[in-house]
Amino acid sequence: MYENNPIRVFVTHAFSESDDYLRLFEFLESDDSFYYVNVSKPEEAPKTGSMEEAKDILIQQIKESEAVFVLPSMFEAKPDLMNFIMDGADAAGKPMIVVRPFGGVTETPQVLIDRTNEHIKWDAREMVDALKRQARLEDTSRWESIDFPGYDANGEIK
Numbered sequence: 001m002y003e004n005n006p007i008r009v010f011v012t013h014a015f016s017e018s019d020d021y022l023r024l025f026e027f028l029e030s031d032d033s034f035y036y037v038n039v040s041k042p043e044e045a046p047k048t049g050s051m052e053e054a055k056d057i058l059i060q061q062i063k064e065s066e067a068v069f070v071l072p073s074m075f076e077a078k079p080d081l082m083n084f085i086m087d088g089a090d091a092a093g094k095p096m097i098v099v100r101p102f103g104g105v106t107e108t109p110q111v112l113i114d115r116t117n118e119h120i121k122w123d124a125r126e127m128v129d130a131l132k133r134q135a136r137l138e139d140t141s142r143w144e145s146i147d148f149p150g151y152d153a154n155g156e157i158k
Contacts, residue, residue, distance in 0.1 A: 006035035007135045010065035010094070012074045012085050015045040015054065020071045020102055027124040034128045039064040055084060062088045066135035069127075070098040070116055072108050086115050095134035099127070 009028075013021055021042070028036055040061050046053035062068060068089045075082040089096050096116040100108050113119050117134055120126045129140035150157055 003035050006037045007131050008039045008064055008066045009036045009069065009131065009135075010040045010062050010067070010089075011038070011069040012071050012082060013040055013042040014074065014078050014081055015042050017042050018071070018073060018077075020073045020099075023102065023122075024069055024071070024099065024127070027122065027127050030124045031128050036131070055088075058085055059088045059092075062094060063092050065094055067131055068094050068096045070096050070112055072098065072101045072106075072112060075109060075112055090115075097127075097130045097134055 011021055011024055021040075025038065028034065044057055044061075046057060062085065068085070070082070070086065086096060095118075097118045097120060098108055098112045098116040100119070100121050102122055108119060118130045120130050132138040132140045
């Protein structure tokens with residue numbers, strides 16, 4: 001289904017590809033059966049350098065998305081811009097997913113948890129499931145399969 005109709009994703013940026021920005025896409029790429037389109041385009045920096053032009057570009061990118069990933073590292077570096085992006089996502093009716101700070105050294109700021117629809121950890125499966133839930137309102141309950149050596153479906157192998 002997703003190959004013909006990929007989920008359109010916006011990831012917070014300040015017109016540069018931060019480590020967390022690139023890392024998030026590495027996690028999404030690790031799921032071979034999940035298809036998405038990145039509508040966030042950090043390379044489309046404002047030509048005039050004005051903040052108004054930057055805001056217009058960001059709003060257009062957000063409007064093209066189905067869901068927004070919020071990176072706490074971005075909030076730490078540019079809180080005013082991040083608040084603008086989240087305001088834009090709210091105004092456009094786009095669900096937001098915040099990913100915990102990478103490495104687990106710091107906690108997610110409470111203001112981000114309060115403003116977003118989901119708070120998840122750095123885990124490819126969790127990211128994909130959160131996108132499916134928020135962008136397409138899909139039930140994503142999956143079961144883990146655990147393999148116990150020496151056992152099969154009928155019990156202990158003798």
